[in-house]
Amino acid sequence: MTHALGFFRSTIGKKVVMAVTGLILFGFVLGHMIGNLQVYLGPEALNAYALWLRELLHGGGLWIARSVLLASVVLHIWSATSLTLESRAARPIAYRKWEPQASTYASRTMRWSGVILLAFVIYHLMHFTFGNAHPDFVEGDVYHNFVAGFRVLPVALFYIVANVLLGLHLRHGVWSMLRTLGLAHPRYMRFAQGGAALFAAVVVLGNVSFPIAVLAGIVP
Amino acid sequence: MNLTLQVWRQKNAQSPGRFVTYQAADISPDMSFLEMLDVLNERLIQKGEDPIAFDHDCREGICGACGVVIDGTAHGPRRRTTTCQLHMRSFRDGDEVTLEPWRARAFPVIKDLIVDRSAFDRIIAAGGFVSAPIGSAPDGNAIPVRKENADLAFDAATCIGCGACVAACPNASASLFVAAKITHLGMLPQGQPERMERALSMVAQMDAEGFGSCTNHGECEAVCPKGIPVAFIARMNADFIKASLTKGRRVAQAGEATAG
Numbered sequence: 435m436t437h438a439l440g441f442f443r444s445t446i447g448k449k450v451v452m453a454v455t456g457l458i459l460f461g462f463v464l465g466h467m468i469g470n471l472q473v474y475l476g477p478e479a480l481n482a483y484a485l486w487l488r489e490l491l492h493g494g495g496l497w498i499a500r501s502v503l504l505a506s507v508v509l510h511i512w513s514a515t516s517l518t519l520e521s522r523a524a525r526p527i528a529y530r531k532w533e534p535q536a537s538t539y540a541s542r543t544m545r546w547s548g549v550i551l552l553a554f555v556i557y558h559l560m561h562f563t564f565g566n567a568h569p570d571f572v573e574g575d576v577y578h579n580f581v582a583g584f585r586v587l588p589v590a591l592f593y594i595v596a597n598v599l600l601g602l603h604l605r606h607g608v609w610s611m612l613r614t615l616g617l618a619h620p621r622y623m624r625f626a627q628g629g630a631a632l633f634a635a636v637v638v639l640g641n642v643s644f645p646i647a648v649l650a651g652i653v654p
Numbered sequence: 655m656n657l658t659l660q661v662w663r664q665k666n667a668q669s670p671g672r673f674v675t676y677q678a679a680d681i682s683p684d685m686s687f688l689e690m691l692d693v694l695n696e697r698l699i700q701k702g703e704d705p706i707a708f709d710h711d712c713r714e715g716i717c718g719a720c721g722v723v724i725d726g727t728a729h730g731p732r733r734r735t736t737t738c739q740l741h742m743r744s745f746r747d748g749d750e751v752t753l754e755p756w757r758a759r760a761f762p763v764i765k766d767l768i769v770d771r772s773a774f775d776r777i778i779a780a781g782g783f784v785s786a787p788i789g790s791a792p793d794g795n796a797i798p799v800r801k802e803n804a805d806l807a808f809d810a811a812t813c814i815g816c817g818a819c820v821a822a823c824p825n826a827s828a829s830l831f832v833a834a835k836i837t838h839l840g841m842l843p844q845g846q847p848e849r850m851e852r853a854l855s856m857v858a859q860m861d862a863e864g865f866g867s868c869t870n871h872g873e874c875e876a877v878c879p880k881g882i883p884v885a886f887i888a889r890m891n892a893d894f895i896k897a898s899l900t901k902g903r904r905v906a907q908a909g910e911a912t913a914g
């Protein structure tokens with residue numbers, strides 16, 4: 435037992451926790467986006483999909499997924515916070531002058547994009563899941579909630595901005611995760627950076643299309 | 655050429671430091687950066703002032719002693735170049751240049767631009783070696799080594815331990831240094847018996863010294879005078895993860911062995 439605890443206390447162990455929980459969350463955001471694409475098939479398709487999710491494994495499926503996601507978010511934030519505090523402490527005096535050579539905007543803003551994403555996730559749950567932040571919430575009519583929710587311009591804009599930040603988080607996160615988990619093979623790593631950017635672009639474009647489609651009247 | 659230098663002056667680890675402005679006049683573009691500091695120091699001594707302390711030894715880019723953060727970049731503006739191998743022709747007449755020490759909690763300032771890097775020595779002592787019998791030299795080609803592995807090991811072994819990776823990392827992480835040592839020994843047959851213990855103990859020491867963690871910015875590789883690639887950090891992570899997963903098995907084996 436002491437050695438398992440030692441692993442989770444080490445910097446690399448905490449990074450592994452961040453990478454594995456990040457991977458779970460990636461799987462979720464991709465699946466979530468693909469599921470929502472059914473809004474383009476009309477109200478019946480989307481509402482039937484929502485019902486199917488609710489009745490999966492006699493209603494247990496949704497709760498299993500929610501538990502795994504909640505645990506992932508908590509562990510992800512725990513490792514991010516702990517490592518961030520350690521890194522802050524590792525440089526008590528800042529440089530007067532520091533010129534970035536190789537880092538990207540995405541890599542330097544992971545902590546900010548992460549915190550803003552957390553705020554977004556909480557708002558998003560209150561908006562579409564619990565409905566208490568929704569102007570006209572109808573339990574079970576996902577299509578209606580979707581369209582009515584995005585007709586509010588500031589809300590649509592917030593979703594778009596949050597998803598661009600998600601894209602930045604994903605772009606650096608996918609790449610960083612592969613490194614953290616020890617994947618260094620040059621043959622595959624050549625594609626990893628491009629793959630990370632592609633993955634981020636697919637998720638963001640899919641998600642951003644929803645509020646735009648509602649505002650443009652493509653989804654009535 | 656004439657330059658204005660903003661130099662970090664700090665008496666010792668306990669006292670707070672501050673920037674002091676100096677004029678470096680009549681500097682030849684053919685001087686090295688350290689020779690420029692030598693000239694400035696001679697003038698300071700003549701005036702009865704305290705010369706600027708900086709670390710150096712070989713002055714040919716192979717010992718790892720030198721290191722100054724020059725205008726926000728560890729070892730200055732030229733890639734793959736140590737501070738001692740940087741020349742004043744990399745600057746322009748009239749430039750204002752900021753000189754700071756490596757900044758990390760694990761590298762306390764000894765004086766001015768000199769920091770104490772014995773944290774690196776302690777990481778090496780924790781596992782950055784192979785156990786070999788002393789006495790007669792081993793037969794050169796007795797142990798075959800795959801060419802690709804030998805090349806990778808050699809690439810990693812070019813690390814001179816200067817600490818620029820820590821200085822450049824926004825997290826003050828020593829991952830590139832430790833990864834270079836772990837890769838260097840882990841790619842060779844002589845390094846295999848202790849490979850798992852090495853990963854565990856060197857990483858534990860790295861953490862204990864108070865370095866930050868890697869977030870894959872890649873700043874370290876960019877400033878490394880030897881161009882050690884960040885991909886080696888993934889190798890270190892792989893060894894550490896594998897060593898952690900298999901630790902129970904090795905403990906059990908050790909128990910069996912002593913039980914006879």
Ligand code: HEM
Nearest residue numbers: 452453456457459460514544548549552607610611614869
């Ligand atoms: C909820 C608030 C969040 C916070 C505070 C947060 C914070 C962070 C931080 C500080 C990092 C480390 C940066 C680095 O290693 O470069 C990180 C990495 C990562 N994040 Fe997040 N994040 C959050 C949400 C998310 C979400 C929603 C996802 C996925 C959809 C995600 C996926 C990842 C992945 C995969 C990594 C890479 C792990 C690694 O470096 O090995 N994060 N996050």
Ligand code: FES
Nearest residue numbers: 711713718720738
């Ligand atoms: S003084 Fe030896 S590397 Fe610069």
